[in-house]
Amino acid sequence: MHAISVETLSPAAYYDQSVMLEDRPNGYILTAPEIPLSEELLARLRKWSFASVFSDGQVRSKPTYQGLQDQDAGAAALQQDVADQRLAEDANTAYQDALSFVNSIFKEYREEGLVNPRQISDRVKQMVDQVRSLGHHLLAYSEFKNPFNSYLVSHSVNTTILAISIGLLAKRGAHQLIELGTAAMLHDIGMLKIPAEKYENAGELDEKERKTLMAHTVLGYRALKAFPSPDSIPLTALEHHENVDGSGYPQQLKAEKIHDHAKLVAVVASYDAMTGARPFRLRSAGHQAIVDLLKYRDKRYDSQMVMALVRILSVHPIGSFVELTSGGRGMVYRSDPDNPRFPIVKVLQDDSGAALGDPIYVQISEDSGVAVKRSLSADEASAVGQ
Numbered sequence: 001m002h003a004i005s006v007e008t009l010s011p012a013a014y015y016d017q018s019v020m021l022e023d024r025p026n027g028y029i030l031t032a033p034e035i036p037l038s039e040e041l042l043a044r045l046r047k048w049s050f051a052s053v054f055s056d057g058q059v060r061s062k063p064t065y066q067g068l069q070d071q072d073a074g075a076a077a078l079q080q081d082v083a084d085q086r087l088a089e090d091a092n093t094a095y096q097d098a099l100s101f102v103n104s105i106f107k108e109y110r111e112e113g114l115v116n117p118r119q120i121s122d123r124v125k126q127m128v129d130q131v132r133s134l135g136h137h138l139l140a141y142s143e144f145k146n147p148f149n150s151y152l153v154s155h156s157v158n159t160t161i162l163a164i165s166i167g168l169l170a171k172r173g174a175h176q177l178i179e180l181g182t183a184a185m186l187h188d189i190g191m192l193k194i195p196a197e198k199y200e201n202a203g204e205l206d207e208k209e210r211k212t213l214m215a216h217t218v219l220g221y222r223a224l225k226a227f228p229s230p231d232s233i234p235l236t237a238l239e240h241h242e243n244v245d246g247s248g249y250p251q252q253l254k255a256e257k258i259h260d261h262a263k264l265v266a267v268v269a270s271y272d273a274m275t276g277a278r279p280f281r282l283r284s285a286g287h288q289a290i291v292d293l294l295k296y297r298d299k300r301y302d303s304q305m306v307m308a309l310v311r312i313l314s315v316h317p318i319g320s321f322v323e324l325t326s327g328g329r330g331m332v333y334r335s336d337p338d339n340p341r342f343p344i345v346k347v348l349q350d351d352s353g354a355a356l357g358d359p360i361y362v363q364i365s366e367d368s369g370v371a372v373k374r375s376l377s378a379d380e381a382s383a384v385g386q
Contacts, residue, residue: 004019022054139161152192263301
């Protein structure tokens with residue numbers, strides 16, 4: 001590392017490598033590449049009589065991730081974007097196919113009262129393969145359009161994707177994954193016995209209407225018990241509104257009596273319901289939904305299931321928009337199940353709000369000094385995503 005005179009440092013300047021207090025690799029980090037030098041820091045260095053600081057980097061007028069202008073970095077970014085675009089297109093196709101499939105089986109059940117377990121099992125098996133291969137691209141389903149004017153269809157597909165993702169994280173076997181995915185896909189089938197206007201476009205419900213909707217758990221259980229399937233599938237339909245503290249419905253079961261599939265579906269279905277657009281309420285930001293789930297751990301929701309969802313989505317879920325401590329803004333691109341606080345963010349705007357010519361992928365970490373400062377509002381997210 002080379003010594004840098006404190007007197008030559010300027011406020012708001014950036015270095016493309018960490019700036020250290022001492023000339024040793026494991027010394028105290030004063031500032032990371034994406035954090036500007038502050039007037040307060042410089043004043044303290046002078047007050048402490050530090051004549052020099054140390055770095056392997058060079059001074060920059062912008063953060064490192066905004067200064068990658070060399071040909072190799074540009075080519076790498078372009079290559080990454082092309083690969084991402086292809087995978088995103090594959091994920092969108094898989095999502096549209098799943099929507100079409102669920103719409104067709106719901107239509108068949110509504111009109112003819114039929115459920116084909118083998119057909120559903122085969123489709124879920126295909127979805128397991130797609131979730132495994134497309135990963136975070138498919139978890140960004142909120143970015144895809146839904147051609148069907150049905151909340152129930154998209155909710156069932158989204159719940160299935162999230163449930164399978166957690167099952168894969170938990171290294172469940174192929175048979176268990178198919179069983180779990182089928183339970184998730186059909187957990188709300190009882191709703192099809194209730195007039196659609198009661199759940200698709202409902203506003204505030206009166207007590208009678210609320211009881212009618214609550215009956216979908218028992219209706220779903222009865223419907224699925226009539227067809228050959230593992231017990232976990234009708235039990236998930238029956239129990240996914242039970243709370244682990246015994247305050248749920250329809251049987252007020254406590255945690256030890258609720259099937260594991262139902263506990264998991266309760267968490268992922270609630271997350272999707274919170275973040276999905278409904279005619280009668282605004283959607284919650286992904287981060288706020290995660291916070292709400294965490295708040296009700298061991299009350300409404302099983303703690304392990306909540307933390308599994310956090311691991312696959314991160315505290316700031318994939319597809320959500322955030323502002324970094326460096327001032328840049330972008331979209332959460334990928335999560336790290338081992339470090340859910342540190343996602344990869346696709347930076348789309350610099351700290352002045354100007355759009356970057358090529359997106360830059362920033363790995364949030366303790367070492368880099370870059371953190372998520374806050375989640376963006378819906379209006380702010382819309383402006384960044386344009």
